[in-house]
Amino acid sequence: MRHIVPIFKREFLGYxxxxxxxxxxxxxxFISVSLxxxxxxxxxxxxxxxxxxxxxxxxxxxxxxxxAVGMRLWSxxxxxxTVELLFTLPITTxxxxxxxxxxxxxxxxxxxxASFPMALTVGYLGDPDWGVILTTYLGAVLMAGGYLxxxxxxxxxxKNQVISFVISLAACAALLFLGFSSFTDTLEGLLPMALxxxxxxxxxxxxxxxxxxxxxxxxxxxxxLSLMGFTLFLNVVVLER
Amino acid sequence: xxxxxxxxxxxxPKRAVDGVSFSVKRGDILGFLGPNGAGxxxxxxxxxxxxxxxxGSATVDGIDVTRDPVAVKGKLGYLPESAPAYPEMTVxxxxxxxxxxxxxxxxxxxxxxxxxxxxxxxxTPVRKQTIETLSKGFKQRVGFAQALLHDPAALVLDEPTxxxxxxxxxxxxxxIKGMAEAKAVILSTHIxxxxxxxCNRVIIISQGxxxxxxxxxxxxxxxxxxxLDEIFRELTRGDL
Numbered sequence: 001m002r003h004i005v006p007i008f009k010r011e012f013l014g015y016x017x018x019x020x021x022x023x024x025x026x027x028x029x030f031i032s033v034s035l036x037x038x039x040x041x042x043x044x045x046x047x048x049x050x051x052x053x054x055x056x057x058x059x060x061x062x063x064x065x066x067x068a069v070g071m072r073l074w075s076x077x078x079x080x081x082t083v084e085l086l087f088t089l090p091i092t093t094x095x096x097x098x099x100x101x102x103x104x105x106x107x108x109x110x111x112x113x114a115s116f117p118m119a120l121t122v123g124y125l126g127d128p129d130w131g132v133i134l135t136t137y138l139g140a141v142l143m144a145g146g147y148l149x150x151x152x153x154x155x156x157x158x159k160n161q162v163i164s165f166v167i168s169l170a171a172c173a174a175l176l177f178l179g180f181s182s183f184t185d186t187l188e189g190l191l192p193m194a195l196x197x198x199x200x201x202x203x204x205x206x207x208x209x210x211x212x213x214x215x216x217x218x219x220x221x222x223x224x225l226s227l228m229g230f231t232l233f234l235n236v237v238v239l240e241r
Numbered sequence: 242x243x244x245x246x247x248x249x250x251x252x253x254p255k256r257a258v259d260g261v262s263f264s265v266k267r268g269d270i271l272g273f274l275g276p277n278g279a280g281x282x283x284x285x286x287x288x289x290x291x292x293x294x295x296x297g298s299a300t301v302d303g304i305d306v307t308r309d310p311v312a313v314k315g316k317l318g319y320l321p322e323s324a325p326a327y328p329e330m331t332v333x334x335x336x337x338x339x340x341x342x343x344x345x346x347x348x349x350x351x352x353x354x355x356x357x358x359x360x361x362x363x364x365t366p367v368r369k370q371t372i373e374t375l376s377k378g379f380k381q382r383v384g385f386a387q388a389l390l391h392d393p394a395a396l397v398l399d400e401p402t403x404x405x406x407x408x409x410x411x412x413x414x415x416x417i418k419g420m421a422e423a424k425a426v427i428l429s430t431h432i433x434x435x436x437x438x439x440c441n442r443v444i445i446i447s448q449g450x451x452x453x454x455x456x457x458x459x460x461x462x463x464x465x466x467x468x469l470d471e472i473f474r475e476l477t478r479g480d481l
Contacts, residue, residue, distance in 0.1 A: 006341040010327070017329040081325035085387070088289045089342045090315035 003091040007099025008106075011073070015107050020072075028065055028111045032057060033118065049126025054118055055136050055212055059176055059204050062147045067168035069108060070151025071161045073100050074239070078159035087239075097235045101152050101228075108144040112137065132214035139211025142224040143204055147172055149231030156238045172204075179203030242267050242395050242425035243288065247297035250283050257283045259449035260297070265425040265442075267394070270417065272440035272457075273429040276477050280449040281429040282322055285399050288427070289319045301395055315343070318393035322400050324384025328373035332364055332383055335372060336390060343391040358386040362416070378409040385413070389420070398428040402435060414439050433469040447477040 015021040036043040036054040043053045077083040086096060122128045154167040177183045178200050187196040200206065207220040243265040250258040258280040265271050275281050286292040288299045290310040299306045306313040326335055336355040345351040359368055362382040367375055372383060381404070388396060401417065402410040417426060418439050430436065436443050437457050445453040445460075453460065453476055464472050 003342055006338055009341075010330075010338050014327070014329060080328070081321065081323065082327055084286070084291050084321045085319075085325050088291050088314055088317070088319045088321070089339070090311045090344075091342060092311060 001095060001098075003095045004099040004102070007091070007096055008103045011100050011103035012106055015069075015103075021107065024065070024068065025111055025114060028061070029114055032061055032115060035061075036118070049122050049128040051119060051122060051128070051133055051136060052212060054115065055140060058140050059143065059208055062144060062204075063169065063172050063176055065111075066108065066144060066147035067151045067154075067165045067172065069104050070148050070168060071155050071164040073104060073152050074156040074235075075159050075161045075164045079161070093236050093239050097152070097232055097239065101148065101232055101235075104148050104152065105141075105145050108148060109141050112140045112144060129214065132212070135214050135216055136212045138216065139208050139220070142211075142221065143208050146175075146204060146224045146227040149228040149235075150175065153231045153235050153238065156235050175202060176204050179205030242269075242302060243427065244300045245284070245288060245297070246299075248284060248287055248294050248299060249296040250280075250287060250292060251295050256449050258287070258294075261446065261449070261451055262297075263444055263451065263454055265395070265427055267425050268422055269442055270421045270426045270428065270440045272436035272443045273427055273446065274431065274433070274436060274443060274473065275429075275446035277431070279446045279477065281446060282399055284446070285319075285397050285427065285429060289317055289397055290314050291321075315391075316394055318388035318391065318396045320384045320388040320396075320398045320401055323403070324381050326372045326380065326383050326387065329371060331371050332359070332368045332375075332386075335383065336386055339387050339390050345391075354390055357392075358390045361389060361420075362386040363412075377404050378406065381405060381409070381413070385416070393424070395425045396427070398426065400429055400431075402430065402432065410435075433473060437469065445473065445476050448479045452476050 015024075032054065035041050035057045039045075041053040041057065046053055074083070077086060087093070119128075119133055122133070123130075150171045151164075151168040154171060155161075155164045157167065158164050178187075180203075184196060184200040187199060190196075191199070201223075207223045210217045210220050245264065246262050248258050248261045249256065261280070261284050263271070273281050273284070283292065287294045288301070288306065290306045290313055293307065301313045301316050304312050304316070327338075330338070333355060336358055337351055340351040340354045343354075345354050359365055362385050364379070364382055364386055367379055372380065375383065381401070385398075385401065388398065396417075398417070402413050405413060414435065417428065421439075428440070440457060443453065443455060443457055443460055444451055460472060461469070464475075
């Protein structure tokens with residue numbers, strides 16, 4: 001497992017060696033903050049000292065932005081042939097998968113945490129519940145990991161970054177929409193109730209919601225961690241195939 | 242040092258490698274010849290543990306690559322075809338990354354290893370440059386430096402002189418020859434003079450099978466007076 005460190009370092013610094021990191025961070029903050037300030041978010045108009053109106057868009061933002069971070073992880077290596085270099089170095093597939101995933105996750109964590117001036121603003125203007133803000137941040141970081149697991153898996157399936165992006169988007173969208181009643185109602189019409197119910201438990205939204213209310217429910221934490229574990233396991237299988 | 246026994250790899254209906262066997266001792270430079278698509282690269286990828294063979298085995302220093310791939314990969318230096326490297330890294334960063342994975346944890350030991358590889362492959366003038374800005378010749382040398390970095394006992398080089406100009410080719414050949422004494426080297430090529438210039442053994446592979454395993458002199462003696470490419474054409478007729 002000691003080889004995770006150099007893989008992680010290379011991948012993480014790799015974001016900053018190209019313009020990718022800066023474009024991504026600026027776009028992420030610009031879009032997330034403007035959505036919160038827009039009339040859909042109503043950050044100021046709500047008159048509440050909280051970050052609900054900021055984080056409420058996160059599942060949607062992640063739908064587009066996490067695939068942008070994850071799509072290159074394996075596709076790029078396969079296209080440029082460096083995958084042959086990487087897998088003839090004395091490392092195991094699991095080490096490579098974990099190193100890369102953790103680097104992408106750390107980068108997304110930075111993006112999420114870079115919104116801290118919003119939290120400071122809320123703290124300056126009012127008297128927010130800091131516990132709720134902290135659990136929301138925790139939820140956002142865990143959710144980013146869940147999305148990223150799906151995206152790295154999609155990236156390992158193809159050497160084409162566009163295909164990787166589209167697969168990621170479709171898979172994440174499915175996991176997102178499972179949480180909406182209109183969508184699950186349709187499912188209930190098609191499938192037995194129990195199955196539809198079970199499926200709707202796989203949604204990002206249902207599991208993120210509790211965090212935004214200040215609740216750290218073990219079942220939500222376990223959902224995101226097991227989603228990561230499962231997708232990373234499949235990632236190893238796909239690469240060793 | 243390297244023992245290959247009955248390697249087989251099938252892609253769909255096509256047998257890319259069909260029962261290839263040979264062995265390479267320390268001090269040998271084995272030239273791996275064959276038309277494009279004859280199975281040279283596939284064989285090398287199986288020896289280096291990148292591809293899993295469908296049958297047969299490859300061992301390096303007595304270790305089977307399918308049993309303990311990490312140990313074999315630690316002993317080998319491998320230059321894949323067209324020398325892939327991470328374009329956004331500088332030469333120094335890239336070699337530092339390889340050194341760290343190769344187990345040189347201490348920054349001082351890592352720097353010493355990178356310095357040695359940079360000097361051996363004459364990369365000093367470009368060591369702070371990003372790899373994407375380098376010419377083909379320099380990129381190839383970066384691939385070389387990466388393969389040599391840990392002073393491996395066995396080297397596998399897939400078309401090490403491909404795309405280089407005549408001067409660079411000579412330089413690379415001299416480099417391979419210079420370090421071959423203590424190592425087992427396999428290099429693939431389709432340049433016949435190259436084999437004569439540096440190899441002490443030739444294997445010709447055609448349609449996934451070994452059709453000749455001899456010294457360059459023996460190969461020449463097959464048809465005295467004929468040019469090497471005529472002999473080559475005759476041996477690999479099945480690929481036409």
